[in-house]
Amino acid sequence: MIASxxxxxxxxxxxxxxxxxxAGAATExxxxxxxxxxxxxxxxxxxxxxxxxxxxxxxxxPEAAAEATIQPVDELGVDAAIIFSDILVxxxxxxxxxxxxxxxxxxxxxVIENQHDVAKLISGAExxxxxxxxxxxxxxxxxxxxxxxxxxxFAGAPWTIFAYMVEGGGxxxxxxxxxxxxxxxxxxxxxxxxxxxxTIVYLRNQVESGADLIQLFDSWAGELPPAHYSAFSVxxxxxxxxxxxxxPKTVFAKGAWFALEELANLPCxxxxxxxxxxxxxxxxxxxxxxxxxxxxxxxxxxxDIPTIEKETRKMxxxxxxxxxxxxxxxxxxxxxxDGVRAFVQTVVSSEW
Amino acid sequence: MIASxxxxxxxxxxxxxxxxxxAGAATExxxxxxxxxxxxxxxxxxxxxxxxxxxxxxxxxPEAAAEATIQPVDELGVDAAIIFSDILVxxxxxxxxxxxxxxxxxxxxxVIENQHDVAKLISGAExxxxxxxxxxxxxxxxxxxxxxxxxxxFAGAPWTIFAYMVEGGGxxxxxxxxxxxxxxxxxxxxxxxxxxxxTIVYLRNQVESGADLIQLFDSWAGELPPAHYSAFSVxxxxxxxxxxxxxPKTVFAKGAWFALEELANLPCxxxxxxxxxxxxxxxxxxxxxxxxxxxxxxxxxxxDIPTIEKETRKMxxxxxxxxxxxxxxxxxxxxxxDGVRAFVQTVVSSEW
Numbered sequence: 201m202i203a204s205x206x207x208x209x210x211x212x213x214x215x216x217x218x219x220x221x222x223a224g225a226a227t228e229x230x231x232x233x234x235x236x237x238x239x240x241x242x243x244x245x246x247x248x249x250x251x252x253x254x255x256x257x258x259x260x261x262p263e264a265a266a267e268a269t270i271q272p273v274d275e276l277g278v279d280a281a282i283i284f285s286d287i288l289v290x291x292x293x294x295x296x297x298x299x300x301x302x303x304x305x306x307x308x309x310x311v312i313e314n315q316h317d318v319a320k321l322i323s324g325a326e327x328x329x330x331x332x333x334x335x336x337x338x339x340x341x342x343x344x345x346x347x348x349x350x351x352x353x354f355a356g357a358p359w360t361i362f363a364y365m366v367e368g369g370g371x372x373x374x375x376x377x378x379x380x381x382x383x384x385x386x387x388x389x390x391x392x393x394x395x396x397x398x399t400i401v402y403l404r405n406q407v408e409s410g411a412d413l414i415q416l417f418d419s420w421a422g423e424l425p426p427a428h429y430s431a432f433s434v435x436x437x438x439x440x441x442x443x444x445x446x447x448p449k450t451v452f453a454k455g456a457w458f459a460l461e462e463l464a465n466l467p468c469x470x471x472x473x474x475x476x477x478x479x480x481x482x483x484x485x486x487x488x489x490x491x492x493x494x495x496x497x498x499x500x501x502x503x504d505i506p507t508i509e510k511e512t513r514k515m516x517x518x519x520x521x522x523x524x525x526x527x528x529x530x531x532x533x534x535x536x537x538d539g540v541r542a543f544v545q546t547v548v549s550s551e552w
Numbered sequence: 553m554i555a556s557x558x559x560x561x562x563x564x565x566x567x568x569x570x571x572x573x574x575a576g577a578a579t580e581x582x583x584x585x586x587x588x589x590x591x592x593x594x595x596x597x598x599x600x601x602x603x604x605x606x607x608x609x610x611x612x613x614p615e616a617a618a619e620a621t622i623q624p625v626d627e628l629g630v631d632a633a634i635i636f637s638d639i640l641v642x643x644x645x646x647x648x649x650x651x652x653x654x655x656x657x658x659x660x661x662x663v664i665e666n667q668h669d670v671a672k673l674i675s676g677a678e679x680x681x682x683x684x685x686x687x688x689x690x691x692x693x694x695x696x697x698x699x700x701x702x703x704x705x706f707a708g709a710p711w712t713i714f715a716y717m718v719e720g721g722g723x724x725x726x727x728x729x730x731x732x733x734x735x736x737x738x739x740x741x742x743x744x745x746x747x748x749x750x751t752i753v754y755l756r757n758q759v760e761s762g763a764d765l766i767q768l769f770d771s772w773a774g775e776l777p778p779a780h781y782s783a784f785s786v787x788x789x790x791x792x793x794x795x796x797x798x799x800p801k802t803v804f805a806k807g808a809w810f811a812l813e814e815l816a817n818l819p820c821x822x823x824x825x826x827x828x829x830x831x832x833x834x835x836x837x838x839x840x841x842x843x844x845x846x847x848x849x850x851x852x853x854x855x856d857i858p859t860i861e862k863e864t865r866k867m868x869x870x871x872x873x874x875x876x877x878x879x880x881x882x883x884x885x886x887x888x889x890d891g892v893r894a895f896v897q898t899v900v901s902s903e904w
Contacts, residue, residue, distance in 0.1 A: 372722070375851055375884050382855035382863075422807075425827045425849045425880075455774075457809060458828055475777045476810055497777045499727055503734035511734075528777075532727050 208469070211412075211448050216350045218280040221524050222413055222448040222470050224491055230516065230523045231279035232547040233352075234540065235452075236530030237272035238284040241540055244271050255300040259286055265337035266344060273349055275537075276544050280350050280413075283341060283406075285334055287356030287417055291365050293330040294321045294398055298364075311368040311376075315387055323394040328401035335409040342410030353411025355403055357418035357453070358395040358440075359433035365391070374423045381428055388432060396436045400443040407447050415450040415472070416440060422455015422474075429459050434466070441467045450493060454529065460485035475528025479518035492519060495528035501539035508539055512546040560821070563764075563800050568702045570632040573876050574765055574800040574822050576843055582868065582875045583631035584899040585704075586892065587804075588882030589624035590636040593892055596623050607652040611638055614688035621693045625701055628896050632702050632765075635693060635758075637686055639708030639769055643717050645682040646673045646750055650716075663720040663728075667739055675746040680753035687761040694762030705763025707755055709770035709805070710747040710792075711785035717743070726775045733780055740784060748788045752795040759799050767802040767824070768792060774807015774826075781811050786818070793819045802845060806881065812837035827880025831870035844871060847880035853891035860891055864898040873904060 211223035218231040239245055245268055252258040259265060268284035288298050288306055298308045312318060321327075342351055356364075364370075366377040381388050403414050416437060421429060433453070441449050451463055452472025463471055464486035473482050473494035482492050500511045516525070525547045531540065563575035570583040591597055597620055604610040611617060620636035640650050640658055650660045664670060673679075694703055708716075716722075718729040733740050755766050768789060773781060785805070793801050803815055804824025815823055816838035825834050825846035834844050852863045868877070877899045883892065 370724070373850075373881075373884065375854075378849070378851040379854040382849075382852055382859060422828065426830050428849075455807075455828070458830065458833070476774065476807070478778050478810065481810070497730070497734075497780075498725075499730040500734055502727075502731040507734060529725075532725065 208448060214350070216279070216412075218524065219350050219412060219448065221522075222450070222491060224469060224522065229550050230519070230525050230547060232525035232544055233278040233280040233282065234272070234276075234527055234531045234543075235282075237276065237278060238268045238282060239531070240533035241531055241535050241537060242271050242275055243537075244275065255286075255302075259284070259289065260333045262333050262336035262340055265333075266340035269337070269341045269351075270344060273345070276540060277548065278349070278544060280352055281341065281345060282352040282354065282415070283334070283338055283411070285337070285354070287354070287361065287419075288364060289331055289334060290327075290355060290361055290395065290398055290402060293327045293402075294323055294394065295327075296321065296365055305370040306364065307369045308364065312365045312391060315390075318387060318391045318394065321391075321394055324397040325401045327398040328405055331402055331405070334402075335405050338406055338409035338411055350412035351410055352413050352415055353403065353406035354415040354417060355399045355440075357416045357421070357433060357451075358392045358399065358436035359421065359424070359429075360417060360419045361395045361399075362388070362392055363420045363423070365395075374420055377420075378423060378428075381424075381432055392432060392436050396439050400440055403440065403444055407444060411447065413448045413450065414444055415452060418451065418453035418456065420455075421453035421459070426458045429456060430462060434459065434462055437463075437466055437468075452493070457481070457485075461487075464489045470524060472526070473528060477528075479515070479520075483519075488522070491522045491524060493524040494526050496526075496543070498527045498529050498532050498535070501527075501531065501535045501543055503539070505538065505542045508542040509546045512543055513550070516547065516550055560800060566702070568631070568764075570876065571702050571764060571800065573874075574802070574843060576821060576874065579904070581902050581904055582871070582877045582899060584877040584896055585630040585632040585634065586624070586628075586879055586883045586895075587634075588885075589628065589630060590620045590634060591883070592885035593883055593887050593889060594623050594627055595889075596627065607638075607654075611636070611641065612685045614685050614692055617685075617689035618692035618696060621689070621703075622696060625697070628892060629900065630701070630896060632704055633693065633697060634704040634706060634767070635686070635690055635763070637689070637706070639706070639713065639771075640716060641683055641686060642679075642707060642713055642747065642750055642754060645679045645754075646675055646746065647679075648673065648717055657722040658716065659721045660716065664717045664743060667742075670739060670743050670746065673743075673746055676749040677753045679750040680757055683754055683757070686754075687757050690758055690761035690763055702764035703762055704765050704767055705755065705758035706767040706769060707751045707792075709768045709773070709785060709803075710744045710751065710788035711773065711776070711781075712769060712771045713747045713751075714740070714744055714784075715772045715775070717747075726772055729772075730775060730780075733776075733784055744784060744788050748791050752792055755792065755796055759796060763799065765800045765802065766796055767804060770803065770805035770808065772807075773805035773811070778810045781808060782814060786811065786814055789815075789818055789820075804845070809833070809837075813839075816841045822876060824878070825880060829880075831867070831872075835871075840874070843874045843876060845876040846878050848878075848895070850879045850881050850884050850887070853879075853883065853887045853895055855891070857890065857894045860894040861898045864895055865902070868899065868902055
């Protein structure tokens with residue numbers, strides 16, 4: 201068992217397996233959910249999605265977002281729901297609009313290049329006030345879930361949001377964003393602080409709207425050299441975790457194996473792991489200080505059912521305890537539903 | 553000093569700093585070169601490239617490839633030349649044609665999906681015989697270099713070539729290629745062996761045509777979970793290294809921090825490092841058994857000159873010895889030439 205702070209006593213005593221596990225309490229089996237479980241793997245999601253002209257219209261319709269959030273709970277029997285949304289609603293709320301291009305990903309017509317661009321951005325409570333559709337979706341979901349499973353809220357980590365705002369979209373190297381850290385370090389910190397200020401209010405509002413746990417996605421952590429990750433990402437994760445003492449927090453920094461020791465000192469309870477990291481390495485690097493979440497290779501779910509069961513059991517055994525089961529990345533949209541079911545069922549029928 | 557095998561005595565006693573360092577011998581300063589130094593960073597490369605309708609026609613013209621190879625030696629004063637070519641000439645020689653789409657990357661109109669596709673591929677000496685334009689380019693380069701600096705030959709690692717042949721091009725996740733490892737492991741091994749058989753003859757021919765050292769690029773190493781990297785990449789790297797006893801070999805497995813201990817047992821002399829890995833971690837993981845090559849963040853070269861000098865010196869100090877200086881990835885095409893010069897000059901004027 202991992203020591204938990206006083207404000208997390210509620211989670212420790214929760215009736216929900218997922219919250220107890222996240223707070224470091226003993227559970228009868230590990231809880232399981234999947235990143236991107238509210239998505240294209242489900243036929244009912246694809247049917248719901250067809251009602252909207254584009255992804256953003258879908259995200260901005262609270263009733264639809266709530267329905268997408270609950271679908272995997274009904275269909276797969278996972279132990280937590282995660283609010284259907286996108287990390288890029290934050291830059292948009294700050295005044296930097298984006299387009300979501302089907303099968304390609306996001307694109308920002310305007311990017312952040314200089315001090316003037318940073319000064320123009322709104323931040324904090326003012327920016328977060330533009331995200332009422334997310335708070336509304338959380339409230340509807342919470343009501344309709346009727347306490348069946350806990351509800352996860354989330355946001356992108358400041359470095360990852362920064363990367364999109366400077367780069368203008370996805371990228372193989374994020375070299376424009378990384379360049380700014382070398383060429384304009386002070387401006388970089390100013391932008392990261394504005395993103396952080398907004399994210400803190402945004403996440404506090406999510407908690408007030410019903411989120412039981414908050415996950416931070418640092419999707420582009422692995423693009424940074426270790427010294428830059430320490431300087432330009434970790435301090436902002438720290439600020440956010442400190443600002444949300446009343447709920448458990450999960451930090452998922454994809455590719456940041458090199459920062460695990462440092463992340464283990466954050467005031468969060470759970471560390472998400474990608475599929476490159478062995479459970480043995482992660483346990484050692486975090487010195488048993490955190491609950492670990494992950495980390496089956498999403499591609500394992502393309503295999504036949506006996507292979508999925510075998511790989512899932514191998515992972516369960518390697519973690520042993522203080523574990524929340526997930527994949528090492530969001531489930532890929534073309535994953536067969538039977539593979540996902542086999543993964544969830546193997547965990548649900550397991551014992552510690 | 554690192555113990556070197558008898559066949560490498562020639563490298564140990566070479567007049568060339570780069571070969572002596574690669575063989576683990578003491579040198580007065582670390583040698584320096586850059587991955588992708590023969591490329592768009594040089595105005596003379598862009599002028600030469602303009603003579604060809606497409607990238608592949610350029611690669612297949614030995615005189616032009618030789619000229620591109622020598623340009624950075626003249627312009628930057630680097631300690632080694634690397635033959636101008638592409639790792640995808642190997643699948644093409646095996647019968648799987650590709651297109652290089654400007655600013656996008658490679659695309660294979662046909663991909664490998666089943667046993668029939670693998671059976672159709674030619675391999676070994678027959679496939680390698682289609683690559684005479686590379687051998688010719690090496691011979692011309694070797695003659696024109698007139699022993700000024702050593703010449704590096706290279707190939708993609710079998711897993712990386714496999715990834716392109718199954719995926720059909722670059723990808724954010726390489727999920728099709730990774731899926732095959734789970735769903736058709738025997739077929740995967742058959743394909744990897746065919747690629748390996750071809751690569752061995754191809755690289756032997758490169759050595760006979762004048763290559764002084766061979767580098768293997770495992771660009772997509774970091775996409776695999778550790779157990780798959782051990783099963784589907786390392787054994788084929790081992791076969792290739794064993795087949796080339798007379799020259800020093802470098803293995804650059806991008807993202808494979810988790811496999812460093814295993815890579816340190818390969819019969820190669822040098823391990824290339826990406827910019828995620830601290831010199832301290834790499835030295836510990838390889839137990840001082842290998843010369844380490846790398847690993848400044850390519851984005852550091854976008855900074856002002858004093859910052860580049862400072863970051864380069866910091867890296868030199870952290871490695872200390874048994875080090876070949878390079879970036880942690882290929883130099884980005886839009887890097888200012890003055891930044892590249894500052895990087896090279898800082899190393900050239902350094903002392904151990």
